[in-house]
Amino acid sequence: xxxxxxxxxxxxxxxxxxxxxxxxxxxxxxxxxxxxxxxxxxxxxxxxxxxxxxxxxxxxxxxxxxxxxxxxxxxxxxxxxxxxxxxxxxxxxxxxxxxxxxxxxxxxxxxxxxxxxxxxxxxxxxxxxxxxxxxxxxxxxxxxxxxxxxxxxxxxxxxxxxxxxxxxxxxxxxxxxxxxxxxxxxxxxxxxxxxxxxxxxxxxxxxxxxxxxxxxxxxxxxxxxxxxxxxxxxxxxxxxxxxxxxxxxxxxxxxxxxxxxxxxxxxxxxxxxxxxxxxxxxxxxxxxxxxxxxxxxxxxxxxxxxxxxxxxxxxxxxxxxxxxxxxxxxxxxxxxxxxxxxxxxxxxxxxxxxxxxxxxxxxxxxxxxxxxxxxxxxxxxxxxxxxxxxxxxxxxxxxxxxxxxxxxxxxxxxxxxxxxxxxxxxxxxxxxxxxxxxxxxxxxxxxx
Amino acid sequence: xxxxxxxxxxxxxxxxxxxxxxxxxxxxxxxxxxxxxxxxxxxxxxxxxxxxxxxxxxxxxxxxxxxxxxxxxxxxxxxxxxxxxxxxxxxxxxxxxxxxxxxxxxxxxxxxxxxxxxxxxxxxxxxxxxxxxxxxxxxxxxxxxxxxxxxxxxxxxxxxxxxxxxxxxxxxxxxxxxxxxxxxxxxxxxxxxxxxxxxxxxxxxxxxxxxxxxxxxxxxxxxxxxxxxxxxxxxxxxxxxxxxxxxxxxxxxxxxxxxxxxxxxxxxxxxxxxxxxxxxxxxxxxxxxxxxxxxxxxxxxxxxxxxxxxxxxxxxxxxxxxxxxxxxxxxxxxxxxxxxxxxxxxxxxxxxxxxxxxxxxxxxxxxxxxxxxxxxxxxxxxxxxxxxxxxxxxxxxxxxxxxxxxxxxxxxxxxxxxxxxxxxxxxxxxxxxxxxxxxxxxxxxxxx
Ligand SMILES: NC(=O)c1ccc[n+]([C@@H]2O[C@H](COP(=O)([O-])OP(=O)(O)OC[C@H]3O[C@@H](n4cnc5c(N)ncnc54)[C@H](O)[C@@H]3O)[C@@H](O)[C@H]2O)c1
Ligand SMILES: NC(=O)c1ccc[n+]([C@@H]2O[C@H](COP(=O)([O-])OP(=O)(O)OC[C@H]3O[C@@H](n4cnc5c(N)ncnc54)[C@H](O)[C@@H]3O)[C@@H](O)[C@H]2O)c1
Ligand SMILES: [Zn+2]
Ligand SMILES: [Zn+2]
Numbered sequence: 001x002x003x004x005x006x007x008x009x010x011x012x013x014x015x016x017x018x019x020x021x022x023x024x025x026x027x028x029x030x031x032x033x034x035x036x037x038x039x040x041x042x043x044x045x046x047x048x049x050x051x052x053x054x055x056x057x058x059x060x061x062x063x064x065x066x067x068x069x070x071x072x073x074x075x076x077x078x079x080x081x082x083x084x085x086x087x088x089x090x091x092x093x094x095x096x097x098x099x100x101x102x103x104x105x106x107x108x109x110x111x112x113x114x115x116x117x118x119x120x121x122x123x124x125x126x127x128x129x130x131x132x133x134x135x136x137x138x139x140x141x142x143x144x145x146x147x148x149x150x151x152x153x154x155x156x157x158x159x160x161x162x163x164x165x166x167x168x169x170x171x172x173x174x175x176x177x178x179x180x181x182x183x184x185x186x187x188x189x190x191x192x193x194x195x196x197x198x199x200x201x202x203x204x205x206x207x208x209x210x211x212x213x214x215x216x217x218x219x220x221x222x223x224x225x226x227x228x229x230x231x232x233x234x235x236x237x238x239x240x241x242x243x244x245x246x247x248x249x250x251x252x253x254x255x256x257x258x259x260x261x262x263x264x265x266x267x268x269x270x271x272x273x274x275x276x277x278x279x280x281x282x283x284x285x286x287x288x289x290x291x292x293x294x295x296x297x298x299x300x301x302x303x304x305x306x307x308x309x310x311x312x313x314x315x316x317x318x319x320x321x322x323x324x325x326x327x328x329x330x331x332x333x334x335x336x337x338x339x340x341x342x343x344x345x346x347x348x349x350x351x352x353x354x355x356x357x358x359x360x361x362x363x364x365x366x367x368x369x370x371x372x373x374x375x376x377x378x379x380x381x382x383x384x385x386x387x388x389x390x391x392x393x394x395x396x397x398x399x400x401x402x403x404x405x406x407x408x409x410x411x412x413x414x415x416x417x418x419x420x421x422x423x424x425x426x427x428x429x430x431x432x433x434x435x436x437x438x439x440x441x442x443x444x445x446x447x448x
Numbered sequence: 449x450x451x452x453x454x455x456x457x458x459x460x461x462x463x464x465x466x467x468x469x470x471x472x473x474x475x476x477x478x479x480x481x482x483x484x485x486x487x488x489x490x491x492x493x494x495x496x497x498x499x500x501x502x503x504x505x506x507x508x509x510x511x512x513x514x515x516x517x518x519x520x521x522x523x524x525x526x527x528x529x530x531x532x533x534x535x536x537x538x539x540x541x542x543x544x545x546x547x548x549x550x551x552x553x554x555x556x557x558x559x560x561x562x563x564x565x566x567x568x569x570x571x572x573x574x575x576x577x578x579x580x581x582x583x584x585x586x587x588x589x590x591x592x593x594x595x596x597x598x599x600x601x602x603x604x605x606x607x608x609x610x611x612x613x614x615x616x617x618x619x620x621x622x623x624x625x626x627x628x629x630x631x632x633x634x635x636x637x638x639x640x641x642x643x644x645x646x647x648x649x650x651x652x653x654x655x656x657x658x659x660x661x662x663x664x665x666x667x668x669x670x671x672x673x674x675x676x677x678x679x680x681x682x683x684x685x686x687x688x689x690x691x692x693x694x695x696x697x698x699x700x701x702x703x704x705x706x707x708x709x710x711x712x713x714x715x716x717x718x719x720x721x722x723x724x725x726x727x728x729x730x731x732x733x734x735x736x737x738x739x740x741x742x743x744x745x746x747x748x749x750x751x752x753x754x755x756x757x758x759x760x761x762x763x764x765x766x767x768x769x770x771x772x773x774x775x776x777x778x779x780x781x782x783x784x785x786x787x788x789x790x791x792x793x794x795x796x797x798x799x800x801x802x803x804x805x806x807x808x809x810x811x812x813x814x815x816x817x818x819x820x821x822x823x824x825x826x827x828x829x830x831x832x833x834x835x836x837x838x839x840x841x842x843x844x845x846x847x848x849x850x851x852x853x854x855x856x857x858x859x860x861x862x863x864x865x866x867x868x869x870x871x872x873x874x875x876x877x878x879x880x881x882x883x884x885x886x887x888x889x890x891x892x893x894x895x896x
Contacts, residue, residue, distance in 0.1 A: 163611060174682045177854070202650075205677060205688045206768075229653060234622045240653045241689065320654075406625070 084110065085305050089224065089312040091319060094244040098224060098308050102297040104251040105135050105212075108142040114247040115140065115147070116208050117181030121173055122151040123196035124187040128214055129153045131257055136187050136212065150176045154192070158344060161191045161231050163239070169199040183208040183246070189215035189262075190222035194240070197228030201243035209245045214254040216266020217350060220273075220307035223248045225315040225325075236344075242320060250308075252300045260386070265350025267292060267385040268331075270303050272357065273310040275378060276330050276418070279425030281306050286377070289384040326409065326429045330418045331357030337403035338391050347392070354387035360419055363441040367433055369421040377424070390445060397442045532558065533753050537672065537760040539767060542692040546672060546756050550745040552699040553583050553660070556590040562695040563588065563595070564656050565629030569621055570599040571644035572635040576662055577601045579705055584635050584660065598624045602640070606792060609639045609679050611687070617647040631656035631694070637663035637710075638670035642688070645676030649691035657693045662702040664714020665798060668721075668755035671696045673763040673773075684792070690768060696756075700748045708834070713798025715740065715833040718751050720778050720805065721758040723826060724866070727873030729754050734825070737832040774857065774877045778866045779805030785851035786839050795840070802835035807889055808867055814885040817869040817876075825872070838893060845890045 084101040104110060120140055124133055129151070137149050152172040154165050173182070184207060186196035193211050200209035213223040229240020255263065270292075274282025284306075285292075291299035311328065318324040335356030338347060347355075361378045364370045382389050409416045414431035417438075421428045532549040552558060568588055572581055577599070585597050600620040602613050621630070632655060634644035641659055648657035661671040677688020703711065718740075722730025732754075733740075739747035759776065766772040783804030786795060809826045812818045830837050857864045862879035865886075869876045 163615060167611060170680055170687055171682075174680055174686060198650075202646075202677075202687050202689060204686060205675065205690050227653065229650075232618055232622055234619075238622060238652060239618055239650050241650060242653050 085301060087305060087308045087312055089244075090316045091226075091244060094226075096245055096247050098248040098250065098312070100219075100250045100252070100301050100305050100308065102252045102301065104249055105132070105139050105253070108139045108144070111139045111210070111212075111249055112144055114208075114210055115183045116246070117179070117183060118147050119176070119178045119182035120147060120149045120185055121169075121176065121178060121182060122149065122185045122187050123154065123169055123192060123199065124151065125154045125156040125192055127156045128188045128192070132187060132212075132214065132254060136185070140185070148176075150178070154195070156191075158191055158231070161195055162233075163230060166195055166199055166230055169196065170203060173199070173203050178203070178207070180204045180207060183210060185210045185212060186223075187212045187214065188218070189213065190218045193218050193223050194228050194237070195230055197226075197243050197245070198230055198240050201228055201241035206243070209243065211245045211248040213248065213250060215258060216255065216263055216304075217269060218266075219250045219252075219255075219304050220266055221269045221311065221328075223250075224308050224311045226319065248308075250304055252297045252304065255295055255300060261348060261351075263293070263295070264386045265348040268350035268354040268357070268382070268387055270307050271378075271381055271385065272328070272330050272353070273307050274425070275357070275361075275420060276327050276427040277314075277425055278306070278310055279423065281310070282377075282381070282424060286381055289381060293385070323429055326416070327418050327427050329409075330420075330427060331355075331360050333404060333407055333409065333415070333417055334359040334391070334400065336407070337400045338395060340403045341395050341399040342392060347388070351388050354382045354385075355389060355391045358382065358389045359391070359441055359445055360417065362444065363417070363433075363437050364420040366437040366440050367419065369419060369428075374420065374424055393447060395446055396448050397446045400442050400446065533749060535753060535756045535760055537692070538764045539674075539692060544693055544695050546696040546698065546760070548667075548698045548700070548749050548753050548756065550700045550749065552697055553580070553587050553701070556587045556592070559587045559658070559697055560592055560595075562656075562658055563631045564694070565627070565631060566595050567624070567626045567630035568595060568597045568633055569617075569624065569626060569630060570597065570633045570635050571602065571617055571640060571647065572599065573602045573604040573640055575604045576636045576640070580635060580660075580662065580702060584633070588633070596624075598626070602643070604639075606639055606679070609643055610681075611678060614643055614647055614678055617644065618651060621647070621651050626651070626655070628652045628655060631658060633658045633660060634671075635660045635662065636666070637661065638666045641666050641671050642676050642685070643678055645674075645691050645693070646678060646688050648693075649676055649689035654691070657691065659693045659696040661696065661698060663706055664703065664711055664752075665717060666714075667698045667700075667703075667752050668714055669717045669759065669776075671698075672756050672759045674767065698752055698756075700745050700752065703743055703748060709796060709799075711741070711743070712834045713796040716779075716798035716802040716805065716830070716835055718755050719826075719829055719833065720776070720801070721755050722873070723805070723809075723868060724775050724778050724875040725762075725873055726754070726758055727871070729758070730825075730829070730872055734829055737829060741833070771877055774864070775866050775875050777857075778868075778875060779803075779808050781852060781855055781857065781863070781865055782807040782839070782848065784855065785848045786843060788851045789843050789847040790840055795836070799836050802830045802833075803837060803839045806830065806837045807839070807893055808865065810892065811865070811881075811885050811889040812868040814888055815867065815881055817867060822868065822872055841895060843894055844896050845894045848890050848894065 084099045084104055084107075086100065087098040089096055089098065099110060122133065122136060122140075124136075133151060133153075137151070140149050141147055150172060152169055154160060154168060169184075173184075184196055184200040184203070186193045186209070188196075190213075193213055197209055197211070200207050211218075211223040213219045223245075226242045226244040227237075227240065228243050229237045232238040267289075271282070271285060274285055285303070288299050288303075292303055314325055314328060331353045333356065335349070335352035335354075338352040338355060339349065342352075358379060361370070361375055365372065365375045379389050404415055407415060416429055416431040417433065418427055418429050419433065420426065532547045532552055532555070534548065535546040537544055537546065547558060570581065570584060570588075572584075581599060581601075585599070588597050589595055598620060600617055602608060602616060617632075621632075632644055632648040632651070634641045634657070638661075641661055645657055645659070648655050659666075659671040661667045671693075674690045674692040675685075675688065676691050677685045680686040715737075719730070719733060722733055733751070736747050736751075740751055762773055762776060779801045781804065783797070783800035783802075786800040786803060787797065790800075806827060809818070809823055813820065813823045827837050852863055855863060864877055864879040865881065866875055866877050867881065868874065
């Protein structure tokens, strides 16, 4: 059988090397398994071995073999001669590095190393272009006069993440006669990254692609993992491709211009990594949330690196979304219902995820799977990050249920959820839970 | 470096097993090499070993180790209990079979074996739907009541191979709530196959895909190799994906309704395989062209099988188009100029390729690379197939030159061409030829 996104591949032989301070390398080999109704993930950071695999249970048992690098070990890359912090995403011959640090756009050689061919198309939007386009063009061309850089500036907003806007990217590429060796560069948040990535995947059946994410959301989540795509009038992200970049360049300085709400929204995903698989990181966040809100570049570089490591690890083990990758959606099923119920654009994605996370945590507690103290800690850190911890008042039980009924994670009529189970940093992806707990959670968070 | 279509990968370790009568299996391992200015391909059928690899030359040396199956060894699959002839396309975990024979759509189990999930979307057009849609739905559902089959009927014609029409496929898939395990089925010629394949590659970032090609062109060429895509207002096939199907099902009975001109157009590609890499097949064609024109199902099954073997072999060795795969474009550079010069839709693709092939053969002769007898044989067989052997009178030298100047095969200002060199069945892909020969060929075939 040829592989495709619907042949659900799990991995059964994992070997994750212990991360060094600046570089984490992950490797995986794969086999396959179909739709287990329940998968447990016990904090599988840094060393993972498969203990048992059956049709009903895939258990990834973890033993933490290295302490996380302490914060003071992290170097701030403000001097442009320093080697930047990097995370390697291991996907065989499609592996690529994520560079993280302050001032990386001031290091032209870093970007240029990953540009193949002599033609570049920067895809950005009307908000980001005045802030960072000139600098990015400089970084691509400085000391590199033979390169031709074009750019296309799209309208800003999720409502433009569609086929019509995508065609503008193709128009520009074709009018500029870009050939197969060209490189597309996404300069912006998740919307730009997703669109530019899909355009790169499709233009001449695939050209080089570089991500320069400029929101927390894009830096810790959307730029890692290769999911690209656009929305359809009838649903989000329905058309797209799995497509990996040549590199991801995260200049934390770009966060200085990001609106507060956008910053907090991205932190919801950072908190998620701690809850589902990285207790140590969660504890670090509890101590450093204020530094993050103050946009401390060293704290941010660390939070981004650790987030990227977590996501890269999950993606390396499960590139095309089977079980493990689903755990990245903690809080997203409830959150998606909120986004749909309110209409997209009312709450930011991370805001909806934050409220959804509180609901998932509440349900986990009702099932007896976690302690009350963990419920308190999750609530507290989300509040610290200025994120909502309850759904909007207008959300009803029926609104939640109707959206959840058509969730992608429904298999054979069963809604599978990501829930916490065990000590901090452990979760399960399962359809085997007492329906009453879900009812009770919905009732507790909705007025009607 | 992550692989992509612009990191030019050649293969340096090849092991092609000798084909058995019903089944050819190809395997390959890969390495990489960039843009050699000249690549020679000596009839590398059935056993290929790499003798030398340098930055400037990749030579695939062949030794024919098995006689081709004689025509009378080919069974006609008119009885539905027979095992159909098949060709295996070996692309690692994306390998798939091509089934070839008369009456294959009357064997529901054959198709159903490759349908995963319970939802199918048939993509076809207004010409083919009245002829074969009902039969295809029957083949998918007979004895398989749990399956839900939807269909979308597109307008017929190359002018509809665009984003607007593609969106109709997505609309239908989404409205029908098709999930990731669904299967898209392309029922039609190359236009439908290319569009449906790209839709399957993009819907939910990739779903299962089956090809049921119904033109000679699609059966011998476009359904094999994984190239999918649509046209852009400014050029053909500029947006798309490399995407492999679960299987290709070729029912030769569908050719009975194909217009004569379309039939002949497809034969141009069949003749191409003989010229570039399969002398024995070319000789078979010289003897059996009349049977093909009379749509003899046994002759056609053989011609299709042998064509698919040739294309599958090339694609297995060079999936993402580097040097070897380019040889499939014999006659296409001149042909493309004719299609562009006349305006698309005046001449069929195979008609333009036929005239283009004569021009490439003429140029090869002027370079002293082939004998006069080969020139005569190429001309004769194309005429036998009712194909044009000169470009339209309206084509001028300048029209050829202006289109050829922007051909995709131009690298560093040099137009690389596929030309014949040596005995029948051998070709080169090269930019190293005397420019005067090209001038002389253009002058010989154009009035001004
Ligand atoms: N591919 C994935 O795996 C994945 C994962 C998560 C989210 N996403 C997608 O990402 C999108 C959300 O991403 P987002 O939250 O980055 O939204 P976004 O791209 O819309 O950016 C948010 C806003 O911030 C602005 N902005 C971006 N960078 C800025 C900067 N440095 N300074 C000032 N303003 C700036 C943008 O112009 C926009 O107005 C959604 O479409 C979602 O589907 C994808
Ligand atoms: N993907 C590839 O590798 C590849 C290779 C070659 C060509 N192509 C593409 O294929 C397309 C050309 O394919 P084509 O020549 O099959 O053209 P086509 O799909 O337009 O079919 C030709 C005509 O025949 C009709 N038709 C199809 N099957 C029929 C049948 N059984 N009976 C009666 N009528 C039938 C069609 O409706 C159409 O009118 C082009 O768009 C070209 O770019 C792709
Ligand atoms: Zn999210
Ligand atoms: Zn062709």
